[in-house]
Amino acid sequence: MERTIEKPKLTSILDDSQAFAGFSRLSVAMVITNPNSDDNPIVYINDAFERITGYQRSRVIGRNCRFLQGADTDPSALQMIRSAIEAGENVSVDILNYRATGEAFMNRLLISPIIDDTGKPIYFLGIQKELRDDEKDRSSDTTRRHLDLVCSRVGQDLGLIVASLVGETDGTAPVSDDALKRRLRMLDVLPGRLECLQFVYEEMKLADAQWNRDGIDLGSLLSRISHTIAHNEGRPGVRFVSLVEPLEVNLDTAIRVALITFELVSNAFQHAFDGLDQGYLELRVNRLAAGGLRMTISDDGVGIPRKLNFPSGESVGGRLVETLLDGLDATLNVVRGAAGTVIMIDVPVGFTDFKR
Structure with missing residues (x-):
């Protein structure tokens, strides 16, 4: 047995x-x-x-x-x-x-x-x-x-x-x-990052309570984090949309992806729409057919200056994002459009079967 x-x-x-x-x-x-x-x-x-x-x-x-x-x-x-x-x-x-x-x-x-x-x-x-x-x-x-x-x-x-x-x-x-x-x-x-960990531990508590859960529901976690940021950082005229698939990952992956989401979505709300009365910000996370997940954060704001490295190791949040990406063996690409920015992160993680 x-x-x-x-x-x-x-x-x-x-x-x-x-x-x-x-x-x-x-x-x-x-x-x-x-x-x-x-x-x-x-x-x-x-x-x-x-x-x-x-x-x-x-x-x-x-x-x-x-x-x-x-x-x-x-x-x-x-x-x-x-x-x-x-x-x-x-x-x-x-x-x-x-x-x-x-x-x-x-x-x-x-x-x-x-x-x-x-x-x-x-x-x-x-x-x-x-x-x-x-x-x-x-x-x-x-x-x-x-x-x-x-x-x-x-x-x-x-x-x-x-x-x-x-x-x-x-x-x-x-x-x-x-x-x-x-x-x-x-x-x-630091307090903002601690509040981000709070959400991870809440999902961990839920996974403990449900016998058929093998990991943390990343979809629920990232949706809650991003909408909390939107509530705290948002302003009139800026519309936010979150499209996150129900993906189940282990605790360490959940913590790193959650913190990356916190840093990048917060950064977009704080800087992407300087001097603008309106804007659109979208977080999208989905499973890749070849394995792993892709996170895309896109906006139609002022855009990241072309001469600026992103994420920047000179900033507090930039150093944290670099460390988190290295720990996940993830890749980050930045596309500077005619208006706004698209940040795309691929994370080569495995998933457990998501059971409802």
Whole structure:
């Protein structure tokens, strides 16, 4: 008899009603800190962090996480965290924290470094889940293992983004002023990429819930991402159309294609129609007869200047797109028309059979 191996369900650590409903609504909070600035300040939190702790972003960004500590916080837990951060290592600990109201709560915390190409931590990712009274003593090992899996997955995906946005260093010379400026700019653009990952994890949650799904529905994923961008970036007079076939791919492919879509569609909305009152933007993704998929992003806007390389390694988004394309072994071609631009990307991926 053939043995059936069940996939681990990342959503099992969350409330059933909120499981991977999106980072902004997760019962798992996320925080990112910068160990290369004085006192390792917070540079990003998600909405769940605000909801669980009661602290608004304006009171959190730029501060060290110690404001969550209080009179009964275990000093040994704090020392574990300090030692791990100093060593640039992972740490997992249950710690008593305090909300903005002064109310104490038990927090299951995992911290993981996001490293650059030299192995030095650029940021630390913290994933934390409030433990209710009925969770403190039961299924501790299982909950921690699942939380660690989530932290590892998010850390890996963030590492891919951060490495591209920050750029490479040689590991010997001090970080240049340009590199520091890129890191500061990254803090402005990182939240959008995190929201893009949110959609991937939601589709992953759906695939977990459906026994006949072997991969992530790229059609649903890209449609949601592109229409969210259109809602956030669109303006009167610019019409957007998304035509995406239902294609099922593995998680890593879904993440890379999703991020490429985010970069290119956002870039088109931001730059393609400068000075124009009207425009048309289309995203089309379809399966190729010879295998793989083709993504086409076309507009009738002002067009990309002929002397400009695209994607440009000089820009934050351009470096990320180049890295993502290399990881997919994909090809990108740009056609500059009489009006507008057509960007065509071929990705040589295999598909699973899509079951409804």
